[in-house]
Amino acid sequence: MRTSNFTPDLTDNQRKVLDFIQRFIAIYTVPPKLQEVAEGIGISSRGVAHRYVQALVEAGYIETDSGKHRGIRLLKSNPYRPESRLPLLGEIAAGKPIEAIPGQDEIDLSEFFGHNNFAVQVKGDSMIDAGILDGDTVIIEFRETADDGDIVVALIDENETTLKRFKRSQRGKYIKLIPENSEMEPMVYEAERVRIQGVLIGQLRKY
Amino acid sequence: MRTSNFTPDLTDNQRKVLDFIQRFIAIYTVPPKLQEVAEGIGISSRGVAHRYVQALVEAGYIETDSGKHRGIRLLKSNPYRPESRLPLLGEIAAGKPIEAIPGQDEIDLSEFFGHNNFAVQVKGDSMIDAGILDGDTVIIEFRETADDGDIVVALIDENETTLKRFKRSQRGKYIKLIPENSEMEPMVYEAERVRIQGVLIGQLRKY
DNA sequence: TTGCTTGTTCTCATAATGTTCTCATTATAG
DNA sequence: CTATAATGAGAACATTATGAGAACAAGCAA
Numbered sequence: 434m435r436t437s438n439f440t441p442d443l444t445d446n447q448r449k450v451l452d453f454i455q456r457f458i459a460i461y462t463v464p465p466k467l468q469e470v471a472e473g474i475g476i477s478s479r480g481v482a483h484r485y486v487q488a489l490v491e492a493g494y495i496e497t498d499s500g501k502h503r504g505i506r507l508l509k510s511n512p513y514r515p516e517s518r519l520p521l522l523g524e525i526a527a528g529k530p531i532e533a534i535p536g537q538d539e540i541d542l543s544e545f546f547g548h549n550n551f552a553v554q555v556k557g558d559s560m561i562d563a564g565i566l567d568g569d570t571v572i573i574e575f576r577e578t579a580d581d582g583d584i585v586v587a588l589i590d591e592n593e594t595t596l597k598r599f600k601r602s603q604r605g606k607y608i609k610l611i612p613e614n615s616e617m618e619p620m621v622y623e624a625e626r627v628r629i630q631g632v633l634i635g636q637l638r639k640y
Numbered sequence: 641m642r643t644s645n646f647t648p649d650l651t652d653n654q655r656k657v658l659d660f661i662q663r664f665i666a667i668y669t670v671p672p673k674l675q676e677v678a679e680g681i682g683i684s685s686r687g688v689a690h691r692y693v694q695a696l697v698e699a700g701y702i703e704t705d706s707g708k709h710r711g712i713r714l715l716k717s718n719p720y721r722p723e724s725r726l727p728l729l730g731e732i733a734a735g736k737p738i739e740a741i742p743g744q745d746e747i748d749l750s751e752f753f754g755h756n757n758f759a760v761q762v763k764g765d766s767m768i769d770a771g772i773l774d775g776d777t778v779i780i781e782f783r784e785t786a787d788d789g790d791i792v793v794a795l796i797d798e799n800e801t802t803l804k805r806f807k808r809s810q811r812g813k814y815i816k817l818i819p820e821n822s823e824m825e826p827m828v829y830e831a832e833r834v835r836i837q838g839v840l841i842g843q844l845r846k847y
Numbered sequence: 848t849t850g851c852t853t854g855t856t857c858t859c860a861t862a863a864t865g866t867t868c869t870c871a872t873t874a875t876a877g
Numbered sequence: 878c879t880a881t882a883a884t885g886a887g888a889a890c891a892t893t894a895t896g897a898g899a900a901c902a903a904g905c906a907a
Contacts, residue, residue, distance in 0.1 A: 462720045463648045478886050498647045506647050515723050519759040540759045548717035552726040552747045564773040637844040685897050707903055
């Protein structure tokens with residue numbers, strides 16, 4: 434519970450409130466309202482929460498937009514920034530223990546969270562040979578164009594949506610949508626019938 | 641890019657509306673009308689929906705083609721989405737356009753970033769039937785015990801590390817490490833020779 | 848065109864939130 | 878012990894945010 438900030442000018446509870454506000458913002462991206470602050474530190478009075486918040490204002494840790502809902506602003510940077518990186522420990526199944534390779538590298542998932550991205554849950558086995566199983570979640574970048582070989586979310590006849598590998602015919606008149614499953618056949622459509630909704634940029638699965 | 645030092649320029653419901661509009665466009669490819677916005681956030685008044693939409697216009701998030709039906713255009717996406725969550729659009733590949741999953745409209749990846757987790761890059765095809773391909777990244781929770789059926793990172797003879805499905809023999813004297821690849825055979829070791837380093841909790845792939 | 852739908856502008860109410868108090872209780876220093 | 882600071886509850890009030898719906902204008906389709 435010890436943090437790097439040593440703040441002797443705050444009481445324990447004021448410290449607790451500041452801590453809560455920082456964590457709240459990290460999680461929800463918006464500051465808490467007084468009711469939430471109160472609950473966050475285990476009391477029931479908005480008035481008391483307000484008193485703590487004012488103390489933090491006077492101590493110079495935060496500002497408030499007086500009257501506005503969720504009007505708290507942090508003045509110093511938030512130590513609880515959400516993490517989107519993980520230590521990457523090296524390749525597995527090689528001859529050495531994992532521990533022998535200290536975390537010198539990390540993997541950054543922030544590109545998964547871009548503004549035009551969304552996640553879709555996959556139903557069915559049509560992409561099983563590409564390692565995309567029924568129930569997996571795929572991450573799609575919202576785009577209207579794709580390159581040959583991309584895996585795309587395609588809308589057919591403004592009606593049916595599928596995840597397939599994309600290929601254009603030589604003159605661009607037809608579009609071939611190729612399942613990655615040896616038991617299924619590629620489908621060919623006139624280009625006008627197919628609209629790209631997005632391109633696969635990632636895939637993930639929770640166990 | 642989102643920092644912590646700001647007061648939200650949108651109220652809770654205004655954010656909800658922005659979120660709804662983005663999701664609506666992703667699903668139906670056209671912007672919603674006010675009636676749909678109203679229903680989308682659980683109110684019945686077109687007038688109120690209009691007020692929210694106007695607030696978003698003034699905040700610079702959207703534009704409207706004044707008077708036109710479905711005249712909303714997105715300008716910038718909302719910065720209020722935490723970097724560990726993605727909008728989740730529902731299941732793909734069924735016969736219909738993507739539908740939202742009721743009750744669950746985003747996926748949260750924050751559990752991937754726990755302190756005891758690390759990422760490992762997979763080498764080889766031994767888990768290919770489980771949809772884990774060569775080059776994939778798996779997310780491991782650092783643990784020393786596992787249950788039967790878990791996929792684990794196991795260290796054999798303090799020397800060799802592999803990713804396999806874990807199974808204990810009835811008396812616990814032996815441990816079977818099962819590859820998910822029909823061309824490979826399970827391996828059996830005396831329990832002392834195998835040490836669990838972690839358990840698979842997630843898997844991801846970048847394209 | 849006609850008739851219906853949709854967007855826009857209002858007013859009126861109500862709920863939710865921030866703010867300021869008073870009063871009581873607990874912890875702590877001296 | 879007493880004095881003081883810190884804490885908690887909650888009432889009362891002001892302001893902000895929200896919701897319903899009427900009335901009218903503008904778009905849209907048959």
